[in-house]
Amino acid sequence: MKLYGSTTSPYVRRLRVFLANQAYDFVNMNIFGPEDRATLKAINPTLKIPMLEDDGKVMFDSNVIHRYLTEKLGLTPLSWDQQNQLTLINAANDSMIELLLCERSNLDTNSDVMFFKLQRERMAEIFSELNRQCEAGLFADWNYPAISLYCLLDWAAFRHLYDFSSHPALVKQHEANKAQAFVAESDPRI
Secondary structure, three states: OEEEEOOOOHHHHHHHHHOOOOOOEEEEOOOOOHHHHHHHHHHOOOOOOOEEEEOOEEEOOHHHHHHHHHHHOOOOOOOHHHHHHHHHHHHHHHHHHHHHHHHHOOOOOOOOOHHHHHHHHHHHHHHHHHHHHHHOOOOOOOOHHHHHHHHHHHHHHHHOOOOOOOOHHHHHHHHHOOOOOOOOOOOOOO
């Protein structure tokens, strides 16, 4: 089993934390470097990470990879509520990645442009809902949605993309899980 990704991707990190006690090969890629870009193009037409190769199959998305691993490892699949949590986390992650890419393309993401306004609005709504869910204890178990939420929050802090001070339950959730298995070892700052 081979997981392709980068040490800075929150989508890759969530899978690496999820696989903390499993044997697999991790291929750390610079997807914008010419050699790794060629590898990515040869394997994955979406040109995104993570991707997983196993038993002659290639999975192109973290959700598909998680589902595959859940079946392969005989784990309990996500409930509908957990899948909805993951949808919220993924939507916030996607908005942040879009804004980061725009910033790196020298676009003013604070301008009054509809695309940027929609991303900011989406993040505000999602983080309010995730904060409410944390307050209600819905992320108390260290499962894939909780791992994914931690990786999102930590990546946002790492990239300085969002001020969570108005979401105290999210701040508490982030702090409470820093000592979980493979969290420190997968920190994108190292």
